[in-house]
Amino acid sequence: MRILRAIFGHGSGRIGGVIVGIYLVLAILGLLGLTPHNPITQYRIDRLHAPSAAYWMGTDLFGRDVASRLMAGIGQSFTVAFFSVAFAALAGTVLGLAAAWLGRRWDGVLMRIMDVLLAFPAILLALLIVTVAGPGTWTSVVAIGIVYTPIFTRVVRGPALSLKTREFVDAARTFGSSSSYIVTRHLLLNLVAPLTVQVTLALAWALLTEAGLSFLGLGTQPPAASLGLMLSDSRNLMETAPWLMIFPGLAIMISILGFNLLGDALRDILDPKMRRALA
Amino acid sequence: MTPLLSISDLRVGFGRNPKANEVVRGVSFEIADGETLAIVGESGSGKSVTALSINRLVDFGGGRITGGSMKLKRRDGSLFDLTGATEAKLAGIRGAEIGMIFQEPMTSLNPVLTIGTQIEESFRLHRGLTGRQATAAARDALDRVRIPDAARRLKYTPNQLSGGMLQRVMIAIALACNPRLLIADEPTTALDVTVQAQIMALLAELKRESGMSMVFITHDIGLVAGIADKVMVMQNGQAVEQGELNQILDSPQHPYTQHLLLDVPHFASGRATRADGQRDKGENTQPALKVDGLVVRFPLKSSFFSRATGAVHAVDGVDFDLMQGETLAIVGESGSGKSTTAKALLGLVRSTRGSFSVASRKASAERSAKPLQMVFQNPYASLNPRLTIESILAEPVIATGGRVDAETGARMASLLERVGLPKNSLERYPHEFSGGQRQRLCIARALMLNPSVVVLDEAVSALDVSVQAKVLELLVDLQREFGQAYLFISHDMAVVERIAHRIAVIYAGQIVEIGDARSVLSKPKHSYTKKLIAAVPTIDRRHEHFEIDTRQVPSLVRPQGFEPAPARWERFGGDHMARAEA
Numbered sequence: 079m080r081i082l083r084a085i086f087g088h089g090s091g092r093i094g095g096v097i098v099g100i101y102l103v104l105a106i107l108g109l110l111g112l113t114p115h116n117p118i119t120q121y122r123i124d125r126l127h128a129p130s131a132a133y134w135m136g137t138d139l140f141g142r143d144v145a146s147r148l149m150a151g152i153g154q155s156f157t158v159a160f161f162s163v164a165f166a167a168l169a170g171t172v173l174g175l176a177a178a179w180l181g182r183r184w185d186g187v188l189m190r191i192m193d194v195l196l197a198f199p200a201i202l203l204a205l206l207i208v209t210v211a212g213p214g215t216w217t218s219v220v221a222i223g224i225v226y227t228p229i230f231t232r233v234v235r236g237p238a239l240s241l242k243t244r245e246f247v248d249a250a251r252t253f254g255s256s257s258s259y260i261v262t263r264h265l266l267l268n269l270v271a272p273l274t275v276q277v278t279l280a281l282a283w284a285l286l287t288e289a290g291l292s293f294l295g296l297g298t299q300p301p302a303a304s305l306g307l308m309l310s311d312s313r314n315l316m317e318t319a320p321w322l323m324i325f326p327g328l329a330i331m332i333s334i335l336g337f338n339l340l341g342d343a344l345r346d347i348l349d350p351k352m353r354r355a356l357a
Numbered sequence: 358m359t360p361l362l363s364i365s366d367l368r369v370g371f372g373r374n375p376k377a378n379e380v381v382r383g384v385s386f387e388i389a390d391g392e393t394l395a396i397v398g399e400s401g402s403g404k405s406v407t408a409l410s411i412n413r414l415v416d417f418g419g420g421r422i423t424g425g426s427m428k429l430k431r432r433d434g435s436l437f438d439l440t441g442a443t444e445a446k447l448a449g450i451r452g453a454e455i456g457m458i459f460q461e462p463m464t465s466l467n468p469v470l471t472i473g474t475q476i477e478e479s480f481r482l483h484r485g486l487t488g489r490q491a492t493a494a495a496r497d498a499l500d501r502v503r504i505p506d507a508a509r510r511l512k513y514t515p516n517q518l519s520g521g522m523l524q525r526v527m528i529a530i531a532l533a534c535n536p537r538l539l540i541a542d543e544p545t546t547a548l549d550v551t552v553q554a555q556i557m558a559l560l561a562e563l564k565r566e567s568g569m570s571m572v573f574i575t576h577d578i579g580l581v582a583g584i585a586d587k588v589m590v591m592q593n594g595q596a597v598e599q600g601e602l603n604q605i606l607d608s609p610q611h612p613y614t615q616h617l618l619l620d621v622p623h624f625a626s627g628r629a630t631r632a633d634g635q636r637d638k639g640e641n642t643q644p645a646l647k648v649d650g651l652v653v654r655f656p657l658k659s660s661f662f663s664r665a666t667g668a669v670h671a672v673d674g675v676d677f678d679l680m681q682g683e684t685l686a687i688v689g690e691s692g693s694g695k696s697t698t699a700k701a702l703l704g705l706v707r708s709t710r711g712s713f714s715v716a717s718r719k720a721s722a723e724r725s726a727k728p729l730q731m732v733f734q735n736p737y738a739s740l741n742p743r744l745t746i747e748s749i750l751a752e753p754v755i756a757t758g759g760r761v762d763a764e765t766g767a768r769m770a771s772l773l774e775r776v777g778l779p780k781n782s783l784e785r786y787p788h789e790f791s792g793g794q795r796q797r798l799c800i801a802r803a804l805m806l807n808p809s810v811v812v813l814d815e816a817v818s819a820l821d822v823s824v825q826a827k828v829l830e831l832l833v834d835l836q837r838e839f840g841q842a843y844l845f846i847s848h849d850m851a852v853v854e855r856i857a858h859r860i861a862v863i864y865a866g867q868i869v870e871i872g873d874a875r876s877v878l879s880k881p882k883h884s885y886t887k888k889l890i891a892a893v894p895t896i897d898r899r900h901e902h903f904e905i906d907t908r909q910v911p912s913l914v915r916p917q918g919f920e921p922a923p924a925r926w927e928r929f930g931g932d933h934m935a936r937a938e939a
């Protein structure tokens with residue numbers, strides 16, 4: 079509750095929070111099928127219909143309602159983004175804590191593997207994984223998850239290393255606290271703030287990567303809707319039916335803006351130094 | 358005659374509404390040519406802000422002068438108004454007329470520039486010297502602060518010099534243009550006591566040489582005795598008392614000054630030691646802690662794959678024993694190995710050799726799993742900020758396999774009450790407590806398991822002087838009540854004098870002198886102990902003439918396989934003994 083109030087007290091946090099909130103509502107409606115029309119029903123007579131009262135964002139080549147498809151697409155994209163970021167955050171946190179806590183060779187080996195993964199551009203690595211495993215929603219989730227794991231590993235390992243040398247960890251050792259107690263209570267609990275910020279920012283990247291994969295035909299498979307897929311379908315009709323491109327394009331752009339604004343706000347709010355300055 | 362600096366009714370505020378957030382509330386004082394004023398106060402008393410206002414550096418920290426006047430007599434005799442001056446005018450005053458040295462010499466210098474460049478900057482700005490002239494002036498400045506081999510040291514970067522050397526460099530920079538007023542903001546707080554004595558000696562000597570005036574800010578009223586002519590005591594942004602040095606020290610009027618002089622630990626050459634030592638009574642012959650030939654070495658390797666080429670001998674053959682209910686203080690300067698000894702006993706660093714045994718207390722067999730507990734130096738770093746006090750106090754119990762039941766809860770409540778914390782502390786978080794309260798929490802946490810030995814590593818060093826006194830009292834009371842032994846590690850002789858029954862002086866990883874506290878402090882035998890005790894400032898020694906001693910601590914790095922010669926001990930009655938010197 080306190081954090082929500084803080085977000086709405088922060089300039090860019092308010093904008094970001096509202097944008098992300100609207101998207102969440104649209105995504106849930108899209109996933110529940112509560113769209114103006116059925117997103118895969120083809121209204122043959124109304125093919126390539128411009129935006130109107132009946133079809134708010136027009137229709138596509140097959141006469142499907144763009145607004146409904148957009149909502150379903152947001153639902154689909156958000157699902158992939160949330161699950162892949164959850165995967166990355168979980169794997170990255172575990173690996174980062176392991177590297178920091180075990181140290182020495184474990185740290186070296188784990189971090190070198192992460193360096194190799196980081197050396198690939200995100201979309202290229204995701205493409206590679208999807209090509210090997212075959213396209214589909216869940217392979218996208220795993221691929222994007224693997225791509226963003228190294229970033230979480232790094233975000234966790236750095237602060238965990240410094241927390242590990244703090245006196246309260248030394249104190250815990252003198253009581254004989256178990257490693258698992260120290261790692262969860264003394265390290266992880268103090269990492270909640272940087273992780274929250276990272277999760278928000280990673281959601282923006284994951285959305286973009288999912289859109290990229292679908293655009294290339296390796297993510298969500300037709301007839302299901304996804305933002306990247308809609309953009310891809312609109313390529314040849316750019317001049318005759320510009321609404322096919324404008325609406326999904328804007329949807330991607332605004333969602334990423336929203337997550338970034340929210341992430342920046344969270345970083346300010348959760349950073350103890352900034353908190354003092356704001357107070 | 359007009360004074361060099363006269364300040365009347367100075368008020369300084371911070372934040373958006375400086376009038377409402379005044380930190381300095383109406384301070385007035387005057388400094389004549391060649392005079393030293395000491396400003397004494399605890400953290401938050403406004404002493405640093407007052408000093409920073411004199412050269413208006415306070416503006417850069419968000420402060421605003423909200424009232425009063427500050428007049429500086431310039432070199433040509435004209436009066437300069439510091440309160441209303443423009444930034445451009447002030448830049449000409451800073452360095453040229455008012456020099457300043459800060460508390461942390463390690464962070465006050467730019468790490469990527471050589472110290473030569475940084476000293477030359479002052480000459481370039483204020484005197485217009487360039488090239489070879491500036492270098493020559495910088496070398497002279499280093500010579501002046503008694504840095505040996507000045508020409509070569511000019512090319513050093515700050516990381517190559519020790520803290521004491523860096524503080525001398527800072528002094529050289531501050532004095533580069535012969536300012537007539539030097540502001541020293543706790544210049545020796547971050548330094549070891551023997552280095553502190555050297556810096557104080559240097560400042561006193563430079564003052565005699567140049568006839569400059571000085572504003573000396575400190576929390577240690579003992580340090581003031583050696584150097585100040587006048588003293589001003591500050592509390593909550595106001596000067597509660599000011600006057601001549603002897604008048605303040607001998608007949609303080611204000612209750613706060615009296616408190617600072619009487620309740621705060623001052624070094625008294627062994628006269629203030631505790632009289633409840635139990636060693637001679639022969640009641641308990643079983644030592645609570647017995648350490649035998651403890652050695653801690655850290656191998657030095659040039660790279661990951663190469664073999665060790667040598668070792669840092671951090672602790673080199675330390676043995677002592679500690680009886681129930683007794684306090685042994687381990688005294689030494691930074692890098693002497695006193696903290697490493699403690700960490701080795703608690704298993705935080707691996708000991709290379711040696712053994713120690715801890716007697717667990719029979720009275721509470723179920724809780725004696727960890728008979729050795731520790732209280733750390735920094736109360737801000739040793740409590741996890743994200744846990745409630747209840748979780749923090751429960752941790753030692755959980756760690757030793759206990760359950761958090763009603764009995765544990767009762768113990769928490771009684772310990773909190775015993776250390777003097779409010780009842781509702783359990784559900785609060787560490788940031789809601791002050792430094793002194795946090796250290797009480799740490800003490801309560803260490804006592805949760807009813808240990809037989811508590812290791813206190815500089816446990817009061819981070820606290821304000823008057824809080825220090827209260828925590829020390831608490832520690833003594835707790836020891837009388839629960840009978841645990843303390844291993845008290847400190848660099849501060851005044852604090853050690855109040856709490857120790859016995860003292861071990863450690864130097865370069867070895868105990869050089871050990872014995873009864875009174876005996877060690879009043880009749881030191883080893884040359885290092887003598888030097889250490891001579892360096893401790895006391896209010897008894899006024900206007901002291903410190904000797905400048907530039908002896909450096911020997912390197913602890915030894916070649917692979919090096920073993921120190923076995924110690925020969927000389928005994929001086931009772932259990933007082935010192936290592937024989939070559």
